[in-house]
Amino acid sequence: MPKLTIDGKTIEVAKGTTLLEAAQQLGVYIPRYCYHPRLSVSGNCRMCLVEVEKAPKLVTACSTEAAEGMTVRTDSEKVKAARKDVLEFLLINHPLDCPICDQAGECGLQDYYMEYSLKKSRFSREDKVRRGKRRPLGPNLVLDNERCILCTRCVRFCAEVTKTSELEVMERADHSFIDLKEGKALDNGYTLNIADICPVGAWTSRDFRFKQRVWFLKKTPTVCLGCATGCQIEAHHNDNTIYRIMPRPNAETNTWLCDQGRMTYKAVQAGDRLSKGVIRNGVIDLEPALREAATRIDAAHSAAAVAVLGSPWLSVEDNAALARLAKDAIKTESFCFDLAAEQGIKDGILINKDAAPNTAGVALVKAAHGGISLGELASRLASGKIKVLVTEARAAAFLKPVLASAKPLLIVFATNRAQIPPEAYATLAYASYFETPGTFVNYQGLRRTTEPAVNAREGVKPLWTLVSKLAAYSGASLKLDSPEDALKGIDFK
Amino acid sequence: MENILLRDNVADLEGYFACGGYKPLKKALTAGPAAVIEEVKKSGLRGRGGAGFPAGLKWSFIPRDAQGPRYLVCNADEGEPGTFKDRELMIKNPHALIEGMAIAAFAIGASHGYIYIRGEFFAETEILEKAIAAARAKGFIGKNILGSGFNFELFVHRGAGAYICGEETALLESLEGFKGQPRLKPPFPAVKGLFGGPTIINNVETLAAVPAIIEHGGDWYAAIGVGKSTGTKLFCVSGPVNKPGVYELPLGVPFKDFLEKNCGGMKEGKKLKAVIPGGSSTPVLTAAEAMAVKLDYESLAAAGSMLGSGAVIIIDESQCMVKLLQVLARFYHHESCGQCTPCREGCGWIEKILNRLEAGKGSVKDIDTLYSVADSMLGRTICPLADAMAMPAMSFVTKFRSEFEAHAAGKCCE
Numbered sequence: 001m002p003k004l005t006i007d008g009k010t011i012e013v014a015k016g017t018t019l020l021e022a023a024q025q026l027g028v029y030i031p032r033y034c035y036h037p038r039l040s041v042s043g044n045c046r047m048c049l050v051e052v053e054k055a056p057k058l059v060t061a062c063s064t065e066a067a068e069g070m071t072v073r074t075d076s077e078k079v080k081a082a083r084k085d086v087l088e089f090l091l092i093n094h095p096l097d098c099p100i101c102d103q104a105g106e107c108g109l110q111d112y113y114m115e116y117s118l119k120k121s122r123f124s125r126e127d128k129v130r131r132g133k134r135r136p137l138g139p140n141l142v143l144d145n146e147r148c149i150l151c152t153r154c155v156r157f158c159a160e161v162t163k164t165s166e167l168e169v170m171e172r173a174d175h176s177f178i179d180l181k182e183g184k185a186l187d188n189g190y191t192l193n194i195a196d197i198c199p200v201g202a203w204t205s206r207d208f209r210f211k212q213r214v215w216f217l218k219k220t221p222t223v224c225l226g227c228a229t230g231c232q233i234e235a236h237h238n239d240n241t242i243y244r245i246m247p248r249p250n251a252e253t254n255t256w257l258c259d260q261g262r263m264t265y266k267a268v269q270a271g272d273r274l275s276k277g278v279i280r281n282g283v284i285d286l287e288p289a290l291r292e293a294a295t296r297i298d299a300a301h302s303a304a305a306v307a308v309l310g311s312p313w314l315s316v317e318d319n320a321a322l323a324r325l326a327k328d329a330i331k332t333e334s335f336c337f338d339l340a341a342e343q344g345i346k347d348g349i350l351i352n353k354d355a356a357p358n359t360a361g362v363a364l365v366k367a368a369h370g371g372i373s374l375g376e377l378a379s380r381l382a383s384g385k386i387k388v389l390v391t392e393a394r395a396a397a398f399l400k401p402v403l404a405s406a407k408p409l410l411i412v413f414a415t416n417r418a419q420i421p422p423e424a425y426a427t428l429a430y431a432s433y434f435e436t437p438g439t440f441v442n443y444q445g446l447r448r449t450t451e452p453a454v455n456a457r458e459g460v461k462p463l464w465t466l467v468s469k470l471a472a473y474s475g476a477s478l479k480l481d482s483p484e485d486a487l488k489g490i491d492f493k
Numbered sequence: 494m495e496n497i498l499l500r501d502n503v504a505d506l507e508g509y510f511a512c513g514g515y516k517p518l519k520k521a522l523t524a525g526p527a528a529v530i531e532e533v534k535k536s537g538l539r540g541r542g543g544a545g546f547p548a549g550l551k552w553s554f555i556p557r558d559a560q561g562p563r564y565l566v567c568n569a570d571e572g573e574p575g576t577f578k579d580r581e582l583m584i585k586n587p588h589a590l591i592e593g594m595a596i597a598a599f600a601i602g603a604s605h606g607y608i609y610i611r612g613e614f615f616a617e618t619e620i621l622e623k624a625i626a627a628a629r630a631k632g633f634i635g636k637n638i639l640g641s642g643f644n645f646e647l648f649v650h651r652g653a654g655a656y657i658c659g660e661e662t663a664l665l666e667s668l669e670g671f672k673g674q675p676r677l678k679p680p681f682p683a684v685k686g687l688f689g690g691p692t693i694i695n696n697v698e699t700l701a702a703v704p705a706i707i708e709h710g711g712d713w714y715a716a717i718g719v720g721k722s723t724g725t726k727l728f729c730v731s732g733p734v735n736k737p738g739v740y741e742l743p744l745g746v747p748f749k750d751f752l753e754k755n756c757g758g759m760k761e762g763k764k765l766k767a768v769i770p771g772g773s774s775t776p777v778l779t780a781a782e783a784m785a786v787k788l789d790y791e792s793l794a795a796a797g798s799m800l801g802s803g804a805v806i807i808i809d810e811s812q813c814m815v816k817l818l819q820v821l822a823r824f825y826h827h828e829s830c831g832q833c834t835p836c837r838e839g840c841g842w843i844e845k846i847l848n849r850l851e852a853g854k855g856s857v858k859d860i861d862t863l864y865s866v867a868d869s870m871l872g873r874t875i876c877p878l879a880d881a882m883a884m885p886a887m888s889f890v891t892k893f894r895s896e897f898e899a900h901a902a903g904k905c906c907e
Binding site: 041042043044045046047049056057058060063082085086088089090092093122123124127129149150168169171172173174175176 | 655657672677826827828829830832833835838839840841842845862869874875
């Protein structure tokens, strides 16, 4: 356990800790470009140079291990001069096109220039090295090599995280540039992380490009519902519109985020977003749609003729509300929250074998409320005893073969038209989890709650409130006044 | 004195044998690794590639408990402008290098050796390969060398023409099949080098001196030269002297004597203006400084320059220092690997300023910028290539500022 002094403060750190990490533990920030906590150390940017007593030269804090008795200065004149010089070098061939650069506002060059340099340029404009600009690479990114500072974070990300090694530095000296290796395509499923970790505007997201100035964005911490991994994310939005999803690095699940997960926000504001009800193919207001659904449930004549199926795409609250609908309002025994799926990371990075976000949460609802197995529900449907089935649009797929033959009257909850199965009779629109809070349990059993980033369109309500209304139209009260009411009896352990 | 390295009639195995060749190898194999390292330490032999690090000490840096294979690498990527001594040595005395490598490998416990040779050295590659085949046929290379149980395989690997691959860790990257870019140190190659194994990298001239040291003893070698600069050194001289070429001299010879006696003095009508004493990356000396200096590690360091690789570049009064520095800057700009910021951006910047000055479009401010850019690069990079640009740039500007000012004023010195 070496003990060292950084800027006059003493700290004891674990063996193998670098000066940069030790300083971080002390709350001393050392500027860096090429260093990234989850990538190998490259030491190429030279921004983290610090002074170590008795060392003949400045050393890179990112690569130098702390040693017993070291005295380190991160604020000496020598260090300040080195930072200024490195920034000057990085900027001489930079195009300085901040006014049209998406990175502006969260750019390492801008921030460090203001913090550590403010030096006037001595480089003549006509001498600038010209490199390739606006090169679309892969489905998600655009590369601007003129803005690149060659920190190689992107190269190392592809080599070390996705292990696909699509990128490399071509050429040498100041004509070096990032390039795609021959025969490769930049489509490893995690490419947008490259835009995140790029400290400058060299890599930008094709989806986000020119949409918003980053300083206008508000940030809401929430959870990704792209699969059972349940990554922690941040929704960036302005004026009730989401513009991008970024990872919220944490020790339990994720540093990164997959490209698919980042696009989940698109459905919220997609053209096929539902805000009302649909009866067969006709759109009607939600209230009449709810009344129609309630009428159909009542018209089934016996409670046993109505079935309810939970959904791993819905929150624990909404699943619990559906269970209550079956048990306490319709009073049918034919309800099913038995939706086990194989879970676990399938690609060694983040993407889960289970594409639904809340299989584990549905299991908790089953534990609290019981119900029949999926197989039993299917055979009851096949026998023709069940006339009406209430479920979430995507969950209907669990019963796909039997739905085609048994043809029950299908009532589904959906957020987007694309989700509606062809067999649906009535569809009821509900608020997505970017618009309403919901509890989800990921494959590790971690309970996470979404936080609304934007407001739902007028009239669009959380699913549990629709369930409560359905019950009311059928003459029963579920006493559901808040999401917490729905969670009663659920044991999260 | 008689030459140790540059000898005649030893290029083939018969000639080498006639002079007692491969006897030192037998002696070393009998004496054991520790005794060999001790002898080399005693000799005071220092790295001849430029840095001058004591060879015996370097060999002893391999961790004693290191597991797995160890490697010996010979740096024959001789590419510094002005340097052509290793090429001469490999042509004239290839077996001294091969024998030296076998002895060194035995001393450090390496069973595999590589000679990383400059890509343009086609003929030299062929010479080495033939010499290795001859040595192998006689049992000096291969399995169970001279019945000692020691195995040593030696390979020649041609570079692809990058100057940076003469930097030892970039050389290792290139040898492993990657782009030649220097590695961060530590870990040093003696701990983690080629293919992750402990590796010793020595210059051609360093390794070629080993057989003589084993034959005659470390004390004998240490008695040659002056102080800590022991033994003989190859000096390759270029420029307007009567007899440019490669010379082997004991370290510590005054430059004045070397110029007049060995090089035959300046060419008719030429007057000495400056000397780059150790290859293009070492600071330049004015004529007066050069005439007062001795050619050894300490004397040249005291004079503000370096012995470097022993490449003596003679500059006469008719040559323009701005033009000369521009040529150097073009070289270093071209050869910078581009990995770390100060070198990648600085070398190009310096060249651009010099292009402007050389074209008569520069200003006095440019001269100051040139100096300060070089100063900003110095000592802040992964490898010494930035220093190799910065040191000559700063010394040229400091010592020959008037020529730069003449250029800034639109008057070329020619």
